[in-house]
Amino acid sequence: MGISVTGVEPGNTTVTINSKTSPNISKQVPVTVKSRNLLAYGTAEGNGLTATVNSDGSLHVTGTATSQWRGLSWTFPCPVQGTVILRNPTSIAGLYPSVKFIDAEGHQLEGQVTSGSNAVAIPAGTVSLRFEILSSEATPTAKDGDLRVQLESGDTAHEWMRPDNTSLRGGCELANLWPEYQARTSFGITLTPLGNGEYKLAGTCSQSFNIETTRELEAGTYLAPQCQIDSYDTYVEIRDSTGKNLWRGYQRDTEIAVPKAGTYKFMIRFSPGKTVDATFTPRLYKLD
Known part of the structure; x- marks a missing residue:
């Protein structure tokens, strides 16, 4: 034996169950009717x-x-x-x-x-x-x-109804997928993480070199907002496993097509003899 209850609208109520064999016996059961709309949002x-x-x-x-x-x-x-x-x-x-x-x-x-x-x-x-x-x-x-x-x-769309939660405070940023760099000093350059994806670079570079880290990326479309550190002498770059350049930080905000899932390099590149004193925040967002 089973009992099916269909809610007319979201909210709290009670269902009274009476015994057919013993009319004086009944039970009130609390019921919460939830919206079929699973979203949560707010201001x-x-x-x-x-x-x-x-x-x-x-x-x-x-x-x-x-x-x-x-x-x-x-x-x-x-x-x-x-x-x-x-x-x-x-x-x-x-x-x-x-x-x-x-x-x-x-x-x-x-x-x-x-x-x-x-x-x-x-x-x-x-x-x-x-x-x-x-x-x-x-x-x-x-x-x-x-x-x-x-x-x-499920796979069937029904008439719109308000979600249960319409007081969830919203944000405004996609997740930043650019991997973290660790603090280090190399060839006269000091890299200092400042938190929230921001970094400080300071020093005079004694030779060409790269600071590298890697991240697994899915195939898809990404957005890399411009991140120009110091003209064309110090900049960030994304490369695939073959060494092919996908994007450089001095380019304009650019959609990047990642053709296949794999490991990608996220680099900071330095030219020799250049002095840098700058903060920067490299970012990468997945659009689909």
């Missing part, structure tokens, strides 16, 4: 955009993103397993909502869910989800509109 501001929550639980987004693939994000514990699907019946042209999968160390796992795509299986090791609203325009334009986005279990 957020950054990268030129501001999000507030409307009375119906939808998001109102205003402002102009500072650049393409910049915007707002919210990270929250992953509430389900299996497959999920994303839909936004009310959208804003030029804004791109998606949900990415995050592991216990804060690293982004392979795959993402986007509106209009098929259902996606949540990868093993997922601990959190990151809901992002990013500008997809090469030259972002001003926005002022409402977004209704719904993430739900």
Whole structure:
């Protein structure tokens, strides 16, 4: 024997169960009806955009993103397993909502869910989800509109409903995938980590050399914002395992196509006889 309860709307209530054989026996059972919308979000501001929550639980987004693939994000514990699907019946042209999968160390796992795509299986090791609203325009334009986005279990999209949590404070940055360098002094140059991905370089270089570290990258599209340290004499660079250059820090904000998963070098390159005294923050973001 089983009991099926269908909630009309999210909230707390009780269900009274009466015995057919003993009418005087009954039991009240507390029931919590949860939204089918698995997202969590709230007020957020950054990268030129501001999000507030409307009375119906939808998001109102205003402002102009500072650049393409910049915007707002919210990270929250992953509430389900299996497959999920994303839909936004009310959208804003030029804004791109998606949900990415995050592991216990804060690293982004392979795959993402986007509106209009098929259902996606949540990868093993997922601990959190990151809901992002990013500008997809090469030259972002001003926005002022409402977004209704719904993430739900399964492979069938249903009518939009407000999430249970609309008070989650949002952030504004994608995860910085540029690996860390350790403090060191080599050939007259001292590298000092300052925290939050920022570094200090000081000294006069006695010979050409590189400071290197590596990171595994998935295939996909990445963004490397310009990171010019000292003209063309001291700069950061990304190379693949064959030594092919993918990007140099004095280039403009550039989308980088990583053709296959593998180990990539993240370098700081120095020219001899040059004096440097600068702080810099190299960054790499995964866009898909």
